[in-house]
Amino acid sequence: KAGVTQTPRYLIKTRGQQVTLSCSPISGHRSVSWYQQTPGQGLQFLFEYFSETQRNKGNFPGRFSGRQFSNSRSEMNVSTLELGDSALYLCASSTIQGSYEQYFGPGTRLTVT
Amino acid sequence: AQSVSQHNHHVILSEAASLELGCNYSYGGTVNLFWYVQYPGQHLQLLLKYFSGDPLVKGIKGFEAEFIKSKFSFNLRKPSVQWSDTAEYFCAVTSNSGYALNFGKGTSLLVTP
Numbered sequence: 001k002a003g004v005t006q007t008p009r010y011l012i013k014t015r016g017q018q019v020t021l022s023c024s025p026i027s028g029h030r031s032v033s034w035y036q037q038t039p040g041q042g043l044q045f046l047f048e049y050f051s052e053t054q055r056n057k058g059n060f061p062g063r064f065s066g067r068q069f070s071n072s073r074s075e076m077n078v079s080t081l082e083l084g085d086s087a088l089y090l091c092a093s094s095t096i097q098g099s100y101e102q103y104f105g106p107g108t109r110l111t112v113t
Numbered sequence: 114a115q116s117v118s119q120h121n122h123h124v125i126l127s128e129a130a131s132l133e134l135g136c137n138y139s140y141g142g143t144v145n146l147f148w149y150v151q152y153p154g155q156h157l158q159l160l161l162k163y164f165s166g167d168p169l170v171k172g173i174k175g176f177e178a179e180f181i182k183s184k185f186s187f188n189l190r191k192p193s194v195q196w197s198d199t200a201e202y203f204c205a206v207t208s209n210s211g212y213a214l215n216f217g218k219g220t221s222l223l224v225t226p
Contacts, residue, residue, distance in 0.1 A: 031212070033212070033213065033214070035214070035216075042203075042216055042217070042218045042219055043203065043205075043214075043216035043219075044216075045213035045214060045215065048212040048213060050212075055212050056212040056213055058213060090156075090157065092157075092214075100145065100164075101147065101159055101162050102159075102214060103159070104149075104156050104157040104158070105156060106155075106156040107156060
């Protein structure tokens with residue numbers, strides 16, 4: 001079974017721009033979660049989607065948003081990028097609503113200059 | 114507030130030494146507990162998990178962890194580490210009603226030959 005895939009793997013953006021990251025979960029997984037990983041804050045939960053519905057959201061500003069499509073693929077969007085948004089963004093998929101084991105993708109490394 | 118604490122941020126061991134990484138959590142109610150590992154240049158992988166039942170759980174690559182409810186702890190152990198165990202280790206917790214993994218800050222393990 002193919003694992004979680006994320007595109008693009010690397011991205012460089014300028015402050016003020018917006019960015020969209022994509023995640024394809026493992027086949028059959030309907031729950032997709034997003035996390036931000038930085039050296040200072042570690043791994044922080046962004047949001048989780050199940051059956052195209054956002055079920056939970058972490059403590060991030062409204063500039064961070066996401067969505068899930070009917071095929072369970074998910075995208076997250078960050079608008080008005082700030083330097084502090086530079087991070088590794090990880091997507092994870094799960095068979096149930098994120099409460100159980102999650103399988104992580106390789107991440108998208110976003111650098112904001 | 115719910116939190117996960119990992120006591121050691123950096124650990125250096127010689128090959129064949131025993132390993133114990135501490136993890137304590139502050140959560141009310143029933144929890145699910147995980148240890149994830151991130152090898153250099155690779156994505157997060159699940160080492161082991163505890164949902165219920167036997168508090169001593171065994172994972173991949175010879176790792177095990179013990180859930181001690183009275184101490185709110187879930188320490189990771191390995192009797193004899195190898196150079197290939199060099200990685201970052203993350204303890205994570207989610208409640209039964211939650212959808213988000215709450216991660217500790219991680220422990221960087223370096224195993225020297």
